[in-house]
Amino acid sequence: MELVNFWKCISILLKNYHAVNKKIFACKIKTIHKILNDIAIINVDNREIYEKSIQDILNGSSKIQACQSSEEDILETLASCDMDKCEGYVVTLKLLTKNDEDSVEARGVLDFVNSQYTCTFSSTVFDDFRIALISEELVVTALTNRRLEAEANRWVDFVLKPKLLKWSNSEERKENAFDSLHLIDVEKYNELYKQLKTKYSKDLIDIWEESTDPLKFVYEDLAIAAYLISLWKEHHCEPEAFADLGCGNGLLVYILNREGYKGYGYDVRSRKIWSLFPKTTLLFEETIQPDHFELPPDTDWIIGNHSDELSPWIPVLSALPAYKVKYFLLPCCPFEFSGMKFQRRNSKLSAYNDFLNYVEDISKKCGFVTLRDRLKIPSTKRIAIIGITRTYVELNFQQICSSIREFVSTEMQEHTMKLREREEVVRNCTQIESSVLDNLVLKIFLYLLNSEEEVKIPQTNWNEGCKRSIKEIAQYLSKEDLKSIKSECGGLKTLLKNKHEVFEFTTGDGIQIRRPKPRETIINGKQLTTKKRCCFFAANHPSGCPLSDSDCTFIHK
Template identity: 40%
Template sequence: MGPVGTAVVRDGGAALPHGFWAAVRVWLEKPQVANRRLCGAAIEAEGTVLLGDGGEGSPQLAAGGPGRELRAVLRTLLPRARPAGQPASPTKELAVQDVYSGTVTFLPLEENNEGKYQIKKCNIYQIQLTHIKDEEWSVSIVAPSSEDWFSDGITYPKLAWLGNELLSKLAKWSVEQKHSEFRSTLSLISVAKYCKVYQDLKEKYKEMVKVWPEVTDPEKFVYEDVAIATYLLVLWEEERKEKGLAKKQSFVDLGCGNGLLVHILSNEGHSGRGIDVRRRKIWDLYGPETHLEESSIMPGDSHLFPDTDWLIGNHSDELTPWIPVIAARSSYSCSYFVLPCCFFDFHGKYSRRQSKKTQYREYLDFVAQVGFVCGFHVEEDCLRIPSTKRVCLIGKNRTYPPTECALIDNRIAQYIQNRQTCAVVACDRGVGFNHKDRSDVCKEAGSEPPDNEMETAGRIWMPGFQPREKVEQIRNCAALPRDFVDDVVLNVANLLLNAVPQKSNSNMHGGNMNTWNQGESLSLKEVAEHLNKETLKRLKSEYGGLQTLLKNNHQVFEVLNGRVHIRDWRKEKPSRKTKPEVKRCLSAEAFKTRLCWFFVHHPDGCSLPSESCPYAHGTEELRQSQTIKKKRHI
């Protein structure tokens, strides 16, 4: 055994040695965050063992005498990719932690002829923490020589990967002071089952990417829905085992969008349907076995699902808080799964309170609170999907017996009424609604609802509820009148340019770095304070408001960390994300197809010479867009 790498770390925040063991835990439970060829790891067993005398052939785990207590963890490494020509074979590994000496040793296991596991002679490695002095520590990895290390490129990468990639991540994690406000990914289901089902479904539905007729990114939406379907299939399989059910669960997806999730779940043997206010082009590709309905959903007695096992809300927007209510009132056995995205209350947009929580965390707590009021044990989990909004809430079991359904129904009605009343008061006062903590929920919802609310509960639960519009409105500032946008851009640019003394030189087109006025940077709040009320009101109706408008006009502005800057094109660097050949193609098509804003409006003109600027310096340089020509040709 010899060192394959050592990283020296400075621990100014007193994170070590605790941070080292937290980093080791990440590598034990979630190895895929370092090794992208792994799907995850399943912890099979763990417990304490005594360090013995060390039998013949046993590797040296740590210095010191026998009798010391060690922590042993048995895990199975789950490959993400399947090597060509052979099935994926999960690898079992025993990790032995010695807190006293600051080491953790990884021992690969192999099955013998008798079906028992024994330690392999190769691919043993150890991670060590050493205190050097004061705030200085080192994290090291030791492993056998290359003759005793066999890399399969998946479960066991090359030794150089251990000494570089893994070591750098462990060193970084060891001194990080990050505490997540969310649960670990896939904490409620078996990771091993998830990985297997996901690989099968990904292979089965990969052709959907090629025939995707929507304008949305096919890879993101297809693989995201495959991942959500995988999660539900594993969750439902475990529920059937837990409750002794033979029949597969039925479902209704409320606000099903492109319907792919419905299509996959139906194909995998679950009877169900999807409902959405707007039909999508891709619905025609699924066939008659996938049941999709174009209809608006009004929360009320006409939209209950007494024969359905599960209600799904996948980015269901204004229906999200209603789904626990609909599930509770549909039947005592109805469960729900919601994946909140946009923030909606029962009556419209969700108004947050001033708190230390992020808006996302606060909204998740609100939706969980709704589930609690509806009498559900609410569980939270993180999905493995390509999205920043990946926390799901699950209401599977009830907190009350069936005899108390009427009592819970009254509690729900009162809670909804109180939310609506508080929202009206908050609107009148011009402040956000401050919803109470979970401990106050029963007090808030405990009294009898007023007569008119009880009457309403028999028909539509909230008169005035606005379902999603059938025609999808564009609210990303792209549909705003050009004159309005140009006026805002000019006003904001002048505000930034006049925030510092002018260094104007009208003849310096593409001139000196010291004479071209770059303006000052201002926060979005400061910029908004200089715009009139009518402008702000109009922007508020758009998603993202002022920030979105400024980002859309990226020729002129750069928005970084909530601050607005005048873009200096001399400092622009080519994006690493775009492939060179694609970038050249895009640049050629767009080159000189729009007027240069700086040439027309900036007091010093454009900072680039005409031949370097991608925009036209005057109408005589304007070219027809190649994209338009292609469309006409098609």
């Protein structure tokens, strides 16, 4: 490894220690001291002298001179690899934990003379470590072992070192790259998020009535609520009232209302969980016609949380009603102004980043100083686009609105508006007649079971058949078979995934018969529900099911 790459990884580690430790939410640099002379003394192997030397540096003793420095100084030094300016830095860090534990203090020593970085912790939960570049080889060593035997070394070998090597080989960060949560105070956000989890998560998960995963949606909306509240306070722009357009389950509206923020939620379809919220949670089942939708007059913030077809309209809907209106947009599925699927503009970018640029361009046309931030939520689509201030003075509001309406009119002439229907057609192979599905599943099962080719998977006394690709299965089925599932999302692949008790996917899009596994009757102290469906293998496999009736998840007739 080259020296420049070594210090590049250390600079990333300084701000992203949470990337190698799942217990940490974020890392904040508190103080930085530049070491001006006699750095060699901190590398004495004797532990006592080592600790004393660091303290000498921080205390600014006469033996080791040190001066206060800034985060920009250290990052600039590491980026340029110009080590002639000083002999190293001592950095104090505050590690914010994910759970209710107190934050952890850490101290990192960057030694330019010996090309090494040493990190020590105030908590006995974490192990001190040292990273060194020796003869162009990366050497990572655990200095303590405070946890289970050999756990520190496993973490060093299988987590820390691989991550450092990956960072050292990665391309330079793009100019528009930015850190997560850079628009807010991360420490305040983390504390607020913990509070919201404690107040709401258990009750919301217990009453969840949607078909979606409550763990994902509850914690995600709690995180978004914590972000919005932090953003409003940080930028002194708390809303008189907000409107969440495309609010879905209404959870975000409910949480913000409970935290004292007045607001409204709109969606084309109501959800079951709406009826469980108090009547003070104002949720409306309404199709939003973007070209003539009217907000309640007290609205000064618009929220688009995974608002799909409405996403490109959010800046427009925020720009026109009043100069005071601001917006927060968390785009997910990409759509055009017309409501059609987004068409790529720049093939050099991913579809997602291309769409973000598209929405940002609309925001700028609408006169917003457009900001981006990366949220910490359980979603791959977590870049927020935010408009708080305008690029023009209020005196020019009507003039700018005229140009925005002209822009919208041009878009509407080129593309016919297509809105989402209130009743959405389900296309996941669940609406096909059961007899048709059963015949298809049995046909594919027998094809995998009775292949004349050499079996490619290890066999036991129970015949598990062979692996086949989806293409081979599609070629085996008749045109009539395929026609019955052609209109469904995913087609054949969706059918096979839905029958996960019979089939399983392997690497390379391969399919094979799933061998039944004994069921667990109790998980986490809870009794599982009674068996309801018949066992496919007991009914259709020549040798029956390899499990007994008591062990099988399904009923044996």
